[in-house]
Structure formats: structure tokens, C-alpha cells
Amino acid sequence: MAPSLSLASQFVYILSLLPLVTAAPIEEVLAPRNEQQSFSVSQVPNPRWKGIDGAGPAALLRTFYKYHAQPPAAARKAVENGTGTVTASPYPAEYDREYLSPVSLGTPAQILDLDFDTGSSDLWVFSSALPKSQTGGQTLYSPGNSSTSSVLENHTWSIRYGDGSGSSGTVVNELVTIGGISARRQALEIATQVSGSFTQDAASDGLLGLAFNSINTVRPTPQKTWFDNVQSSLAAPLFTVNLKKAAVGLYTFGAIDSKAHTGSIAYAPVNTKNGFWQFPLTGYAVGTGKFSNSSIDVIADTGTTLLMLPTNVVDAYYKGVKGAYYDTEYGAMVFPCTAKMPDFIFGLGSYRGSVPGSFISYGQINTSTCYGGLQSSEGLPFGILGDILLKAQEGNDGTWSTFEIGLGKP
Numbered sequence: 292m293a294p295s296l297s298l299a300s301q302f303v304y305i306l307s308l309l310p311l312v313t314a315a316p317i318e319e320v321l322a323p324r325n326e327q328q329s330f331s332v333s334q335v336p337n338p339r340w341k342g343i344d345g346a347g348p349a350a351l352l353r354t355f356y357k358y359h360a361q362p363p364a365a366a367r368k369a370v371e372n373g374t375g376t377v378t379a380s381p382y383p384a385e386y387d388r389e390y391l392s393p394v395s396l397g398t399p400a401q402i403l404d405l406d407f408d409t410g411s412s413d414l415w416v417f418s419s420a421l422p423k424s425q426t427g428g429q430t431l432y433s434p435g436n437s438s439t440s441s442v443l444e445n446h447t448w449s450i451r452y453g454d455g456s457g458s459s460g461t462v463v464n465e466l467v468t469i470g471g472i473s474a475r476r477q478a479l480e481i482a483t484q485v486s487g488s489f490t491q492d493a494a495s496d497g498l499l500g501l502a503f504n505s506i507n508t509v510r511p512t513p514q515k516t517w518f519d520n521v522q523s524s525l526a527a528p529l530f531t532v533n534l535k536k537a538a539v540g541l542y543t544f545g546a547i548d549s550k551a552h553t554g555s556i557a558y559a560p561v562n563t564k565n566g567f568w569q570f571p572l573t574g575y576a577v578g579t580g581k582f583s584n585s586s587i588d589v590i591a592d593t594g595t596t597l598l599m600l601p602t603n604v605v606d607a608y609y610k611g612v613k614g615a616y617y618d619t620e621y622g623a624m625v626f627p628c629t630a631k632m633p634d635f636i637f638g639l640g641s642y643r644g645s646v647p648g649s650f651i652s653y654g655q656i657n658t659s660t661c662y663g664g665l666q667s668s669e670g671l672p673f674g675i676l677g678d679i680l681l682k683a684q685e686g687n688d689g690t691w692s693t694f695e696i697g698l699g700k701p
């Protein structure tokens with residue numbers, strides 16, 4: 292969405308995805324849209340819901356993308372309607388550290404698996420221009436093998452991410468297609484240097500930024516994101532993100548699938564001043580504790596694994612975790628892996644979402660100690676709603692519904 296639009300035109304919204312057929316009663320609390328209120332919905336997991344992982348649109352698309360085959364006509368038909376869908380596969384499966392999606396580059400198509408990142412705005416790929424010592428099994432994009440690639444002369448880029456990783460290089464204009472939706476002259480940033488953590492991550496062939504153009508690092512002229520370039524070809528200037536724990540999720544561009552969710556949608560106005568999908572949470576609760584009303588500025592960030600919130604919120608959460616402490620060696624909250632983890636409840640307008648406590652036990656640092664999926668955002672101008680929250684599911688007893696976050700102008 293072009294950042295020049297007024298703040299009021301950008302929204303983040305949470306769609307509560309319930310099964311296509313649900314016996315769950317939906318109680319809606321609606322507020323007049325024009326007051327930019329959030330619509331809220333309370334939902335009850337449907338006892339008959341068995342989930343679609345392994346089947347449904349994600350698996351269908353994944354199969355076709357896996358063999359670089361054309362999805363069936365019905366999936367292609369969506370494209371004619373200005374919508375496109377692509378899978379989001381977690382890696383490594385047991386940690387959901389990142390989610391990778393197939394992207395078609397150039398002519399003939401070179402398919403790379405990219406980490407879609409709503410927390411940055413550069414589209415960069417591993418390339419044949421990298422020193423071999425900086426590659427580690429990734430698929431390399433080769434501009435010389437594409438008839439639609441043209442050098443963007445005298446332009447370079449260089450990016451540093453929050454975890455200290457980074458990359459840099461040169462730029463071409465190229466045909467970039469996601470879920471059948473194409474940007475014909477997309478600025479594609481060719482890596483000629485990457486940091487060690489990218490070299491060691493064989494699964495990711497690069498990143499695709501979905502934040503706002505204002506933080507693109509190409510110089511002397513910053514370039515537009517793929518989403519900004521394709522917007523005029525979309526049925527609606529938005530995309531939705533449905534990440535899942537240890538299962539294949541979806542990015543959908545151009546539409547909110549009304550068949551895939553029931554109940555109303557919660558909205559929040561986006562502040563684009565920092566170039567991110569930034570908006571206020573309206574409070575939080577720990578487990579079954581009292582909801583604390585407080586405005587907490589956050590960004591929706593698919594490119595960050597964890598959930599990062601102000602220290603007072605993090606302290607309130609871990610106060611409920613027996614044996615939790617701040618480990619100075621890791622610079623993070625840790626706790627006994629046997630601890631009972633309370634759910635984390637967040638407010639978006641009057642909507643209340645929950646992150647299962649089990650999601651906040653992120654991984655073991657030794658045989659008995661686990662690392663927190665919720666950490667402090669101390670020093671940042673905002674909290675970060677990373678994958679731990681975005682993949683949240685409710686009713687983890689085999690029946691569940693998921694959150695889908697929408698970004699753009701509904």
C-alpha cells in the first residue's frame with residue numbers, strides 16, 4: 292500500500308478463522324466502522340474441526356509448487372480475479388524459525404524459496420554473484436540465465452536485520468511472480484555478500500520484504516516492494532497472512548477469503564511513520580488473570596520468530612512461570628521445561644486473541660531449561676508480533692481456529 296496514503300487508510304486486521312462449517316455460536320459485538328473501532332468477535336473452537344493441515348489449499352498448492360507445476364485451473368482462475376495464494380512452509384518444522392514461500396524469478400522461471408518479511412522492504416536473493424564460500428546449499432538466482440533481467444545501473448543495497456545478520460549487493464529489474472500474480476519490472480536485489488547466519492541457513496534463498504517502500508535500502512533511488520508494484524492488479528489492495536505451528540500456512544494477496552472465516556473482523560489503524568505495519572495493541576492478560584488495558588505500539592512482523600514486548604509485560608508474564616529467570620549468558624528469559632506455561636492474551640481493539648502457553652516454550656537450551664518465545668523489546672520503539680503470535684491457534688485440544696492477520700486497505 293503506498294505509504295503516502297493517510298494513516299486512516301492503512302489497517303491491520305485480525306480475522307478469526309473458524310472451520311468452514313461451524314456449530315460454534317458466534318457472538319458479535321459490532322461498532323460503527325466509520326469510528327475506526329475494532330470489530331470484535333468471541334469464538335468457541337468447533338468440536339468437529341479437524342484442521343486442514345495436510346489437505347486443503349495449502350497442501351494442494353504446495354504439491355504443485357514442489358514439482359514446479361502449474362496449479363489447477365481453479366487456483367489459476369483466482370489469479371484472473373486479481374488474487375493469488377502461496378504456501379508458507381515452516382523451517383525447521385519443529386521450531387517454526389522461519390516460513391518459506393516459493394517465488395518465480397525471470398524467464399525461464401527460476402523458483403526460489405524466500406522468507407516473506409513484513410518487517411523489511413528489500414527483495415533480495417542468493418545469486419550466482421556470491422563467493423562460493425558464502426553459499427551453503429541455497430538455490431542461486433542467475434540473472435544471466437533470464438531473458439527478462441536487466442541491470443539497474445549504479446544502484447546498490449545493504450541491509451542489517453535486528454538479529455545482526457545482513458547482506459548487500461547490486462540490483463536488476465526482473466519478472467517476479469507469486470501465486471500467479473506478476474510484477475514485470477520488480478527491483479530484485481542480487482546478493483554479492485551475505486553474513487554467516489544466512490550462509491548457514493540452507494532453506495532460505497533470500498527475503499521478500501512486505502513493509503513500506505520508505506525503508507527500502509537501495510541507493511541512490513529506493514525501490515518499491517513487490518506488494519506495492521502489484522497492488523493495482525489486485526482485486527483489493529491487501530494481503531492476508533495465515534501462519535501455522537509446524538504446518539503449512541498461506542499468504543493470500545488481493546482478497547479476504549470470506550469462505551475461510553466466519554465472524555467479524557477486528558481492525559486497527561496503521562502508523563507507517565517507521566515504514567512498518569505498526570499499530571496499537573489495547574492491552575494484555577496472563578493466563579486467566581485480569582486484562583490490563585494499555586496501549587502497546589507493535590509491528591506485525593512475519594520475519595521475526597519470537598514475540599517481543601515491553602519489559603513490564605514480559606515481567607508480568609514470567610511472574611506466572613515457576614522457576615523463570617533472566618539468563619545473562621543468553622540475554623533472555625528462560626525457565627524449567629517442566630513449567631506450566633500460561634496463555635498470553637492480547638487485545639486488538641475490543642478483540643481478544645490468545646497465544647497458547649505451549650507456544651511460549653520455544654526450545655531447550657539444555658536438558659532441563661527452555662527458552663522463552665516471549666522476550667523483551669527493550670530499546671526498540673515498538674513491540675514485535677513475530678511468528679510465535681502470528682501462528683497462534685486456540686483450542687489446541689485437536690479442535691482449533693487460527694488467526695489470520697490482514698495488512699492493507701480493506
Ligand SMILES: C[C@@H](SC(=N)N)c1ccc(Cl)cc1
Nearest residue numbers: 408410411452453592594595
Ligand atoms: C523489524 C525486525 S527485523 C525484520 N523483521 N526484518 C526486528 C528489528 C529489530 C529487532 Cl531487535 C528484532 C527484529
